[in-house]
Amino acid sequence: MCGIVGFIGSQQxxxxxxxxxxxLEYRGxxxxxxxxxxxxxxxxxxxxxxxxNLCELTDDGKNCNGTVGIGHTRWATHGAPTxxxxxxxxxxxxxxxxxxxxIIENYIALREELIQKGYDFQSETDTEVIVHLIEMYYKGDxxxxxxxxxxxxxxxxALGVVCTxxxxxxxxxxxxSPLILGVGVGENYFASDVTALVSYTRNxxxxxxxxxxxxxxxxxxxxxPAGKPIEKNISRITWDIQSAEKGGYEHxxxxxxxxxxxxxxxxxxxRIKGDDxxxxxxxxxxxYLKSINKIVITACGSAYYAGCAGKYAIEKLCxxxxxxxxxxxxxxxxxxxxxxxxxxxxxQSGETADTIAAMKECKNRGAKTLAIVNVVxxxxxxxxxxTLYTWAGPEIAVATTKGYTTQVAVLYLFALYTAKxxxxxxxxxxxxxxxxxxxxxxxIQEAIDMNTGIAxxxxxxxxxxxxxxxxxxxxxxxxxxxxxxxxxxxxxxxxSYAAGELKHGTIALIEEHRPVVALCCNRALMEKTMSNIVExxxxxxxxxxxxxxxxxxxxxxxxxxxxxxxxxTIFTAAVEIIPLQLLSYYVAKENxxxxxxxxxxxxxxxxx
Ligand code: AGP
Numbered sequence: 338m339c340g341i342v343g344f345i346g347s348q349q350x351x352x353x354x355x356x357x358x359x360x361l362e363y364r365g366x367x368x369x370x371x372x373x374x375x376x377x378x379x380x381x382x383x384x385x386x387x388x389x390n391l392c393e394l395t396d397d398g399k400n401c402n403g404t405v406g407i408g409h410t411r412w413a414t415h416g417a418p419t420x421x422x423x424x425x426x427x428x429x430x431x432x433x434x435x436x437x438x439x440i441i442e443n444y445i446a447l448r449e450e451l452i453q454k455g456y457d458f459q460s461e462t463d464t465e466v467i468v469h470l471i472e473m474y475y476k477g478d479x480x481x482x483x484x485x486x487x488x489x490x491x492x493x494x495a496l497g498v499v500c501t502x503x504x505x506x507x508x509x510x511x512x513x514s515p516l517i518l519g520v521g522v523g524e525n526y527f528a529s530d531v532t533a534l535v536s537y538t539r540n541x542x543x544x545x546x547x548x549x550x551x552x553x554x555x556x557x558x559x560x561x562p563a564g565k566p567i568e569k570n571i572s573r574i575t576w577d578i579q580s581a582e583k584g585g586y587e588h589x590x591x592x593x594x595x596x597x598x599x600x601x602x603x604x605x606x607x608r609i610k611g612d613d614x615x616x617x618x619x620x621x622x623x624x625y626l627k628s629i630n631k632i633v634i635t636a637c638g639s640a641y642y643a644g645c646a647g648k649y650a651i652e653k654l655c656x657x658x659x660x661x662x663x664x665x666x667x668x669x670x671x672x673x674x675x676x677x678x679x680x681x682x683x684x685q686s687g688e689t690a691d692t693i694a695a696m697k698e699c700k701n702r703g704a705k706t707l708a709i710v711n712v713v714x715x716x717x718x719x720x721x722x723x724t725l726y727t728w729a730g731p732e733i734a735v736a737t738t739k740g741y742t743t744q745v746a747v748l749y750l751f752a753l754y755t756a757k758x759x760x761x762x763x764x765x766x767x768x769x770x771x772x773x774x775x776x777x778x779x780x781i782q783e784a785i786d787m788n789t790g791i792a793x794x795x796x797x798x799x800x801x802x803x804x805x806x807x808x809x810x811x812x813x814x815x816x817x818x819x820x821x822x823x824x825x826x827x828x829x830x831x832x833s834y835a836a837g838e839l840k841h842g843t844i845a846l847i848e849e850h851r852p853v854v855a856l857c858c859n860r861a862l863m864e865k866t867m868s869n870i871v872e873x874x875x876x877x878x879x880x881x882x883x884x885x886x887x888x889x890x891x892x893x894x895x896x897x898x899x900x901x902x903x904x905x906t907i908f909t910a911a912v913e914i915i916p917l918q919l920l921s922y923y924v925a926k927e928n929x930x931x932x933x934x935x936x937x938x939x940x941x942x943x944x945x
């Protein structure tokens with residue numbers, strides 16, 4: 338959570354920091370601040386609320402003079418979102434300022450130690466210990482102070498540090514939180530995410546855990562934890578600037594929903610060569626795939642639900658058992674995983690703390706790891722044995738849309754690839770399935786086009802206090818994601834239920850006019866789901882059915898209908914979710930919610 342940014346050069350730093358913070362605001366948005374070095378003093382401005390408040394406070398940066406600075410946008414963990422708890426934090430002697438993304442797990446012990454030594458704490462944050470440690474260890478050499486401080490910290494951090502005695506330098510350090518250096522000409526940058534850098538430079542250095550760096554206007558030197566300089570590659574940022582902007586849409590979420598045909602195409606097309614699926618960025622050989630006896634998929638939130646959808650395709654095509662596990666549970670479950678398990682890790686950001694921890698746990702037990710990740714150079718991509726990137730481009734809205742569909746699409750490719758390699762699929766079935774996967778971008782576009790009127794349903798649903806989503810099998814998997822989408826952006830209670838399970842208790846909650854969204858895109862189970870629709874309808878529910886255009890059977894049962902193009906059941910999730918993303922979006926809009934930045938959330942969940 339939290340976003341950090343820094344600039345050193347000859348331009349005014351504050352406007353550049355504010356611009357960077359706006360790009361990082363999706364990472365956290367309860368308070369923000371900047372620290373600018375000016376005339377051997379540190380000028381700190383911080384404020385509760387959005388970056389807009391910080392822009393107002395600083396007159397868009399015009400009233401903060403200085404060409405060196407650091408900035409922060411916060412998602413509160415330790416201490417409420419207040420001006421005092423906002424970063425940057427200042428040392429008692431006023432010489433050092435620090436911004437931090439991550440969690441210092443041993444901060445209580447460090448705080449007590451520092452208080453005993455006479456340091457005065459202003460905030461309730463874990464971060465403040467860092468700035469006091471730096472002051473304590475500083476003996477005229479900021480590099481040494483950063484090394485000594487880092488060695489005392491347990492947990493995760495990406496840090497930016499400025500010092501009035503060394504005004505031509507910024508120090509940064511990374512441990513388990515993203516940190517990227519932007520290489521300019523006569524000026525340099527750092528940020529939590531390339532989106533904050535891309536307007537200024539396309540040359541980036543990805544920091545790794547344990548590394549720290551000295552940044553001056555003309556140089557960047559990266560060091561190992563002992564302080565020895567190390568060579569780092571400069572990577573080219575390929576994301577374009579427009580893809581991180583709204584491009585005429587009212588919200589990033591709507592833009593990202595509309596981008597899905599292109600995102601899924603960009604993800605699958607380069608990996609399909611003629612009749613072959615080529616995953617040449619992996620070492621998943623036929624021999625290895627034949628040696629595994631199970632696949633475990635782990636992730637959090639929507640990425641977990643993408644795994645739930647992908648499981649059906651993998652099991653059907655490969656006949657290998659697939660377990661989908663919440664990363665926050667898997668990591669503490671003493672999992673039955675060994676070298677015959679393939680662990681698939683799904684993450685849009687590549688930085689989700691629980692997912693990283695579960696992955697490390699399973700790696701230690703011998704599993705090979707395959708990451709399906711959107712952010713190049715992210716922690717999960719770095720740790721994994723193999724990474725398949727989803728080429729969705731930057732996803733800014735907190736609620737994922739194209740992140741989810743591209744993850745699902747990669748799982749479909751993986752399922753088909755593996756089935757072919759291990760010989761669990763006939764040639765005809767393979768080529769039909771491949772044709773379906775190739776057609777997904779077109780079908781997703783059709784699903785968007787078929788649902789241009791969905792905003793009208795939103796008017797009916799926005800005032801309700803609870804919605805049920807029901808479905809069976811693949812429909813159930815999609816209903817999980819649909820319910821999460823609705824609750825996270827509209828704040829309406831939503832619950833997904835396996836349609837056949839309702840009558841075992843939860844049907845007690847069905848009452849007159851309770852909205853029930855019934856997902857009916859699984860032809861084989863259509864009649865079964867219809868029986869469940871009848872059950873809830875008999876108890877007064879209002880039914881919104883999601884099904885195929887020509888499926889007239891449902892019409893007499895449903896109050897409202899939403900259509901999608903028919904797709905082979907095991908590949909339907911990427912298409913079926915589209916109208917439900919749109920429904921959530923428009924319901925949230927009717928409710929006047931802050932769609933791209935829902936309350937209490939952050940895009941990248943880097944805490945347990
Ligand atoms: C979904 O809309 C949420 N933003 C959330 O559930 C998200 O999918 C989850 O936090 C996992 O994030 P990741 O894909 O970046 O690991």
